[in-house]
Amino acid sequence: MSEVLKIETILSDDEVNINIIGQIDEDSNFSKILEISKNIYILNLQEVTLINSCGVREWINFIEKIPKNSKIIYTNVPQIVVEQMNMVKGFLRNNDEIAAFYAPYYNETSDRIVSILLKTNQIIDEKAPTMKDDTGEELEFDAIEAQYFNFIKQQGS
Template identity: 45%
Template sequence: MSEGLKINTGNENGNLVVTFSGLIDEDSNFSSLENKLIGNVIFDFEEVSLINSCGIREWVTFLESVDKGVTLTYRNCRQIIIEQVNMVHGFIRDGAQIESFYAPYYCEDCDQEHKIHLNVSDVKDGQAPVLKCPKCKTADLEFDAIEEQYFQFIK
């Protein structure tokens, strides 16, 4: 049994914040958002666990229905979301922006993978910031993807 997609809305400084949690798949229904998306809207992907190919199709179809006058910001984009943004035309529409995302890092000293939360402003000239391991606190983390490909969404 799939955990399904849950959609919650809230307000933050006059912006509508739409928080998605669970799985975005063929059963995802975005109709609860119809006529609610006006002004500035922040899509928060912090709790999205998975998106499959059918979910991508549902998402793109949903985005096409959002009024072009709405300003969209993507926040807390998991690696699976960033990969779709980079690969799938229409996953993020023209004019939308990404505020924050998770990036894959690896610590050789403690043999641990880490998903590090970054703001777009942390990435300078397409280079991942150099960070210390949050576990061992001494080693520099290695960026665990190809920067040019992973940061493609930053224009």
């Protein structure tokens, strides 16, 4: 049995904040979220450690059960989830939004890859924003922009 997915929820008037922690795979159970009924679901994926193709299937099944007139806002989306969002149709619904996601940048001096949290509205014309490290050195975006930011096109207005 894989590492059990943990789901933490914090309810407020019109919205629910949900932390998804662990692996999204064939054993994942999202029923705890489906028991809640709110207009806005804020999904924090910061601590998702793995997502495989079976997990994607479970995810899509779950997302389709959330009322269409409710909005899902994704935040702190890790690279592994961004890659799935880019590959799989139906991962994002039309009126859902990705508020913030992690993108890989490379520091040539230290030869290190760093994950930087970007806001979706920072991406203009599929161009990665210029980022600098603590020393002021410019970092290089370490993926193919057109492919990495493809998911943004899937978002509705």
